[in-house]
Amino acid sequence: VTRPRRRGQESAGLAAARALDAEDPLRSLRARFALPADVIYLDGESLGAMPAATPGRVSAVTTHEWGEDLIRSWNTHDWIAAPSRLGAKIARLIGARPDEVVVADSTSVNLYKLIRAVMAVRGRKGVVVAEAGDFPTDAYVAAGALSQAAGWRLDLRPRAEIAEAIRPGVDLLVLSHVHYKTAARHDLVAVTRKAHEAGAIALWDLSHSAGAIALDLDGANADLAVGCGYKYLNGGPGAPAFLFVAERWREKLSSPINGWMGHAAPFAFAQDYAPADGAMRFLCGTPPILSMAALEVGVDQFDGVEVNAAEQKSQRLADYLIFDVEARCAGLGLQLITPRRPAERGCHVSFTHPDAWPVMQALIERGVIGDMRAPDVLRFGLPALYVSFEDLWRAVGVLGDVLRTGAWNAPRFHARRRVT
Amino acid sequence: VTRPRRRGQESAGLAAARALDAEDPLRSLRARFALPADVIYLDGESLGAMPAATPGRVSAVTTHEWGEDLIRSWNTHDWIAAPSRLGAKIARLIGARPDEVVVADSTSVNLYKLIRAVMAVRGRKGVVVAEAGDFPTDAYVAAGALSQAAGWRLDLRPRAEIAEAIRPGVDLLVLSHVHYKTAARHDLVAVTRKAHEAGAIALWDLSHSAGAIALDLDGANADLAVGCGYKYLNGGPGAPAFLFVAERWREKLSSPINGWMGHAAPFAFAQDYAPADGAMRFLCGTPPILSMAALEVGVDQFDGVEVNAAEQKSQRLADYLIFDVEARCAGLGLQLITPRRPAERGCHVSFTHPDAWPVMQALIERGVIGDMRAPDVLRFGLPALYVSFEDLWRAVGVLGDVLRTGAWNAPRFHARRRVT
Numbered sequence: 001v002t003r004p005r006r007r008g009q010e011s012a013g014l015a016a017a018r019a020l021d022a023e024d025p026l027r028s029l030r031a032r033f034a035l036p037a038d039v040i041y042l043d044g045e046s047l048g049a050m051p052a053a054t055p056g057r058v059s060a061v062t063t064h065e066w067g068e069d070l071i072r073s074w075n076t077h078d079w080i081a082a083p084s085r086l087g088a089k090i091a092r093l094i095g096a097r098p099d100e101v102v103v104a105d106s107t108s109v110n111l112y113k114l115i116r117a118v119m120a121v122r123g124r125k126g127v128v129v130a131e132a133g134d135f136p137t138d139a140y141v142a143a144g145a146l147s148q149a150a151g152w153r154l155d156l157r158p159r160a161e162i163a164e165a166i167r168p169g170v171d172l173l174v175l176s177h178v179h180y181k182t183a184a185r186h187d188l189v190a191v192t193r194k195a196h197e198a199g200a201i202a203l204w205d206l207s208h209s210a211g212a213i214a215l216d217l218d219g220a221n222a223d224l225a226v227g228c229g230y231k232y233l234n235g236g237p238g239a240p241a242f243l244f245v246a247e248r249w250r251e252k253l254s255s256p257i258n259g260w261m262g263h264a265a266p267f268a269f270a271q272d273y274a275p276a277d278g279a280m281r282f283l284c285g286t287p288p289i290l291s292m293a294a295l296e297v298g299v300d301q302f303d304g305v306e307v308n309a310a311e312q313k314s315q316r317l318a319d320y321l322i323f324d325v326e327a328r329c330a331g332l333g334l335q336l337i338t339p340r341r342p343a344e345r346g347c348h349v350s351f352t353h354p355d356a357w358p359v360m361q362a363l364i365e366r367g368v369i370g371d372m373r374a375p376d377v378l379r380f381g382l383p384a385l386y387v388s389f390e391d392l393w394r395a396v397g398v399l400g401d402v403l404r405t406g407a408w409n410a411p412r413f414h415a416r417r418r419v420t
Numbered sequence: 421v422t423r424p425r426r427r428g429q430e431s432a433g434l435a436a437a438r439a440l441d442a443e444d445p446l447r448s449l450r451a452r453f454a455l456p457a458d459v460i461y462l463d464g465e466s467l468g469a470m471p472a473a474t475p476g477r478v479s480a481v482t483t484h485e486w487g488e489d490l491i492r493s494w495n496t497h498d499w500i501a502a503p504s505r506l507g508a509k510i511a512r513l514i515g516a517r518p519d520e521v522v523v524a525d526s527t528s529v530n531l532y533k534l535i536r537a538v539m540a541v542r543g544r545k546g547v548v549v550a551e552a553g554d555f556p557t558d559a560y561v562a563a564g565a566l567s568q569a570a571g572w573r574l575d576l577r578p579r580a581e582i583a584e585a586i587r588p589g590v591d592l593l594v595l596s597h598v599h600y601k602t603a604a605r606h607d608l609v610a611v612t613r614k615a616h617e618a619g620a621i622a623l624w625d626l627s628h629s630a631g632a633i634a635l636d637l638d639g640a641n642a643d644l645a646v647g648c649g650y651k652y653l654n655g656g657p658g659a660p661a662f663l664f665v666a667e668r669w670r671e672k673l674s675s676p677i678n679g680w681m682g683h684a685a686p687f688a689f690a691q692d693y694a695p696a697d698g699a700m701r702f703l704c705g706t707p708p709i710l711s712m713a714a715l716e717v718g719v720d721q722f723d724g725v726e727v728n729a730a731e732q733k734s735q736r737l738a739d740y741l742i743f744d745v746e747a748r749c750a751g752l753g754l755q756l757i758t759p760r761r762p763a764e765r766g767c768h769v770s771f772t773h774p775d776a777w778p779v780m781q782a783l784i785e786r787g788v789i790g791d792m793r794a795p796d797v798l799r800f801g802l803p804a805l806y807v808s809f810e811d812l813w814r815a816v817g818v819l820g821d822v823l824r825t826g827a828w829n830a831p832r833f834h835a836r837r838r839v840t
Contacts, residue, residue, distance in 0.1 A: 034487045043491045050487040058482050058710065059475055066656055067454045067470040070789060071463045074839035079657055081838075106705020108679030109529060116568070132691060137680035137705070140693040144678035148536070148568065156691075230706065236486055237499055237709035258564035259528030260557035267839060269794050271552060271576075273560040285526020285557070286650065288711035289657035290478065369490060374689050418501075419494035419687060 010397070013324075017393035020320065026313050026384055032301050033234075033386045040391045040398075042370045045208060045348040045381030048234035054297045061293045082292045083261070083283055089299045090233070090242050093307050094206060094225070095216030100244055102279040103229065103295065104287065107207055107241040108137050109257075110226040111174070113282055114243060115145045116256035118172045118201050118224070125151025126171035129200075132156045135180040138205055142174050159184070163194070170200040177215075178208035178346030181373050183338045185213070185345050189220045196221065207231060210242070211299075212347040212383065214308040222246060224253075232347070232383055234298030239291055243282055250278040259284030301385060310384035314347035317382040320389055321349050324396045332403040337377065348381040353403075358413035362402045365413070368395045430817070433744075437813035440740065446733050446804055452721050453654075453806040460811045460818075462790045465600075465628060465768040465801030468654035474717045481713040502712045503681070503703055509719045510653070510662050513727050514626060514645070515636030520664055522699040523649065523712065527627055527661040528557050529677075530646040531594070533702055534663060535565045536676035538592045538621050538644070545571025546591035549620075552576045555600040558625055562594050579604070583614070590620040597635075598628035598766030601793050603758045605633070605765050609640045616641065627651060630662070631719075632767040632803065634728040637664060644669065652767070652803055654718030659711055663702055670698040679704030721805055730804035734767035737802040740809055741769050744816045752823035757797065768801040773823075778833035782822045785833070788815045 021027055034052045035041055041049055065073040074080050088098035104110065119126065128146060130139050139156060146152040157165045159179075166173060173195045178185050188204060195202040204225040209215060211232030217225060223246050229239030245253060254275055260266045261283040264274045275281035302310075322336060334351040353359050353376060360372040370380040380395070381387075402408050441447055454472045455461055461469055485493040494500050508518035524530065539546065548566060550559050559576060566572040577585045579599075586593060593615045598605050608624060615622040624645040629635060631652030637645060643666050649659030665673060674695055680686045681703040684694045695701035722730075742756060754771040773779050773796060780792040790800040800815070801807075822828050 034483075036488050036490075039490070041490060047486075047491045049490070050482065055479055055482045055487070059479055062470065062475045062478050062656070062714070063454075066467075067475070068456050070456075070459070070461060070469070071467045071791065072784070072789070073657070075837040105525065105529065106679065108681075108705035109525065109677060112677045112679075112704075120568070135680075136683070136689050136691065136693075137678075139691065140678040140680060140683065143693060144676055148540070148676060236482070237493070238706040238712070240708060241705065256564055256568060257529060257532045258557075258560040259526065259532075260555075260560060261528075263556070263560065267794065269556050271556065271559065273556075273563060284532075285528035285661065286658040288660060288708045290714055291708035291711040292658070294482070294710055364492070369492070371491065374687065417495045 013393055014390065017389040020389040024313060026305070026309060027388065029301070029305065029385045030388065035386060038367050040368045040395045042368065042380040042382065042387065042391070042395060044383035044386070045231050045379070046371050047237055048231055048298065048383060049386050050236065051234055051297050051301050054236065054294050057297045058290060058294055061290055079289050082289065082296070083287050084280060086292060086296050086299060087242060087279065089296070090210065093211055093302060094244065095218055096244050097218060097247060099278050100247055101242055102283060103240050103242045103292065104283050105241060107205065107226050107228050108141055110241050110243040110282070111138060111141045111205065112145055113255050113257060114203055114224045114226065115142055115172065115174065117253040118203070119145065119149060119152060120254060120256070121252055122171045124149065127153050127155055127169055128172045128174060129155045129157060129162065129165045129170050130174040131162055131176070132158050134176045135205070135207070138174055138176060166194050166198050166200060168198050170198055173200050173202045174205070175202070176205040176207065178213065180208060181337070181377050181379070182350055183346040183348045188215070188222070192220050192222055208346045208348070211302065211307065212311065212314060214311050217244060218246070223249060229295045229298070233295065234301055235295030236291065236298065239295040239298065240288065243279065245279045245282065255282045255284070257284045261285060261287070305385070311347070313384035314382045315342035317384070317387055317389065317392060318342065318345065318347065318349050321380060321382065321392045321396070324392060325351065325399065328396050329400045329403060332400065347383065348379055350377050350379045352376045353378055355408060358408040359402060361413035362408035362410070363398060366398050366402070368398045433813055434810065437809040440809040444733060446725070446729060447808065449721070449725065449805045450808065455806060458787050460788045460815045462788065462800040462802065462807065462811070462815060464803035464806070465651050465799065466791050467657055468651055468718060468803065469806050470656065471654055471717050471721050474656065474714050477717045478710060478714055481710055499709050502709065502716070503707050504700060506712060506716050506719060507662060507699065509716070510630065513631055513722060514664065515638055516664050517638060517667060519698050520667055521662055522703060523660050523662045523715065524703050524707065525661060527625065527646050527648050528561055530661050530663040530702070531558060531561045531625065532565055533675050533677060534623055534644045534646065535562055535592065535594065537673040538623070539565065539569060539572060540674060540676070541672055542591045544569065547573050547575055547589060548592045548594060549575045549577060549582065549585045549590050550594040551582055551596070552578050554596045555625070555627070558594055558596060586614050586618050586620060588618050590618055593620050593622045594625070595622070596625040596627065598633065600628060601757070601797050601799070602770055603766040603768045608635070608642070612640050612642055628766045628768070631722065631727065632731065632734060634731050638666070642666060649715045649718070653715065654721055655715030656711065656718065659715040659718065660708065663699065665699045665702065675702045675704070677704045681705060681707070725805070731767070733804035734802045735762035737804070737807055737809065737812060738762065738765065738767065738769050741800060741802065741812045741816070744812060745771065745819065748816050749820045749823060752820065767803065768799055770797050770799045772796045773798055775828060778828040779822060781833035782828035782830070783818060786818050786822065788818045
């Protein structure tokens with residue numbers, strides 16, 4: 001008696017998901033990405049999917065630009081302008097002026113450059129507030145930078161204490177806009193205002209926001225930001241990162257790493273360092289052109305797309321995923337740790353489960369790719385450009401099945417790999 | 421009467437060059453590179469030529485590894501080990517142990533990391549000696565790093581004074597092994613010994629040496645080094661750089677930029693930073709995998725090749741080029757600035773000419789690609805893996821013709837481009 005009813009429910013669920021997809025104004029964007037047919041990819045917040053145009057573009061850069069035009073390509077294919085050209089494209093996605101953003105190095109290196117730049121203008125001592133439990137590189141980099149100057153101190157606070165920690169005497173606040181585990185989102189506008197009222201500078205890590213959350217950095221009077229190219233910007237594994245320096249800071253801050261590409265005239269080979277204008281002075285070495293080319297294709301997938309529309313879709317996907325998991329996986333040990341209100345979260349959804357590691361391995365074997373964050377978090381990314389409601393409906397079915405049958409208990413799912 | 425004789429001389433010259441190529445034990449390596457038929461490429465000391473295998477490998481990394489295997493490739497295709505795997509391959513080329521070298525970031529960023537690491541172990545004050553007129557990023561980075569600590573001072577000396585500047589009280593010597601303009605080579609063994617006798621640490625920039633000059637860093641008791649991936653290592657435009665930390669320094673030095681990839685257990689997401697063992701602790705952010713893949717192909721072109729053999733060939737090419745230019749371009753305004761003795765130079769040859777810029781533009785238009793370094797240097801790179809004696813014979817013919825006819829005087833050759 002139960003099976004036909006269940007089967008009826010399932011086909012109704014699939015039909016409902018497809019109806020939501022049919023109403024999705026961004027549904028055609030999925031065709032811009034090359035995703036394997038046997039995979040439901042819910043890990044774009046870790047490594048974004050590959051745009052279909054990427055292999056062709058990267059192939060042109062190798063075979064034609066490097067292989068045939070060789071050194072001339074710095075001019076003829078304008079490799080030299082890639083950091084500022086990509087910066088300007090990312091600027092549109094985060095509400096910045098084109099020349100406030102450059103692409104360079106990694107998020108870690110960019111964090112370091114901006115933290116040290118603030119230390120230099122604030123003087124011999126100071127206090128930096130950061131969030132305990134945030135993505136660790138932020139606190140690692142901050143602690144390392146501060147340890148180089150005796151008078152500087154890191155005030156590492158749990159999330160609940162961040163607001164009270166922002167008070168006069170604080171020089172710099174380093175904060176991820178969206179939390180890498182829970183997806184909890186800080187109010188960038190309000191926290192920036194609070195920092196300014198306390199006399200502090202705010203440095204935002206937008207790794208889980210750029211291309212996911214509609215941002216207006218200039219409207220928020222933001223100071224500084226960094227972010228990642230390989231998540232929602234679809235730039236490929238280890239894609240170069242970006243940094244934002246507000247116009248009012250551009251002539252006041254200097255990079256601690258004075259590489260030749262940050263020089264006002266790199267090819268004059270002058271003996272003394274003279275920083276370039278604006279954010280360009282935060283460039284260091286020669287940019288990795290192949291990876292830059294792939295990042296440019298990734299960012300170009302936002303052509304004709306407003307981040308606001310992408311965010312709205314991702315939030316609908318998140319609502320749907322939470323609802324569907326709680327309905328179809330009830331009593332199976334999952335606990336939502338992502339905020340329920342769209343304005344308070346980013347574009348991924350996380351649940352804890354005591355056996356998160358083997359559960360995720362079992363999901364991946366069945367083609368549902370999310371990721372696990374130690375010790376117990378199952379994390380599912382919902383990039384608007386290529387995730388559908390039907391993807392989620394199918395993924396939740398697999399999740400429920402894996403949990404209900406105990407399939408994750410097989411020994412092969414318990415082996416640890418180097419990257420988790 | 422003169423023309424037949426000249427034509428006879430020319431065909432004799434071509435035959436002689438071809439005879440030298442026929443005796444070259446490395447002549448078959450050229451087939452490993454994709455060079456255009458209408459180009460004589462003498463700029464590998466700026467951007468190495470593309471290996472024929474690169475497009476296929478990069479295409480596999482995009483289409484297959486990223487596009488199909490997605491996030492799983494960090495494990496299944498061992499992206500995570502790329503920095504140490506490539507480091508070990510480069511280690512063989514510079515006479516280091518496999519785990520003394522990692523690939524990361526740019527040369528500028530690596531210089532900064534190692535200079536700050538030395539500052540941290542040497543204490544609150546110190547002196548760094550560097551060479552005036554060396555590739556500027558080295559002095560830029562050193563000056564910037566030292567400016568962050570009141571007690572540290574940069575002693576920037578002309579080349580002739582470097583030896584006397586290395587004396588007790590000096591903490592660190594930062595020096596390019598091979599000069600980017602003149603190709604003048606320091607005696608790495610002797611200078612390292614002198615630095616140690618004075619109580620100083622030596623940090624070598626091997627950008628123009630790795631893959632060009634036979635090096636034995638461990639035999640020389642070297643301390644620290646950095647180098648470039650896109651010159652003689654054929655890694656492609658802006659390829660990631662490498663750094664070397666001698667085993668005896670590995671537990672004593674720490675990176676100033678504590679990014680998550682330098683953590684002993686990056687995926688534990690621990691709150692506190694614990695550096696990885698050895699050179700791995702100098703990693704920072706996520707490595708740019710596409711550019712890393714191209715660099716690995718570049719380094720793999722040395723499979724079965726001893727750098728010593730490559731250096732010997734490049735030195736013969738240099739002797740030939742100097743001889744041929746002085747014979748066939750006599751009285752045309754060229755002045756050799758590269759040492760005549762092979763042991764005292766790297767693998768490029770440079771001449772000054774008062775109109776170096778338009779002369780080089782005219783050469784490039786005729787398919788002879790070298791480069792110009794401000795204000796007056798014509799620079800020709802001689803990587804052993806793909807340059808032939810016939811290339812040089814033909815290039816010198818074009819050079820003589822351009823100078824003799826004044827072809828470089830055409831207005832189009834005087835326009836400046838962004839990258840010179």
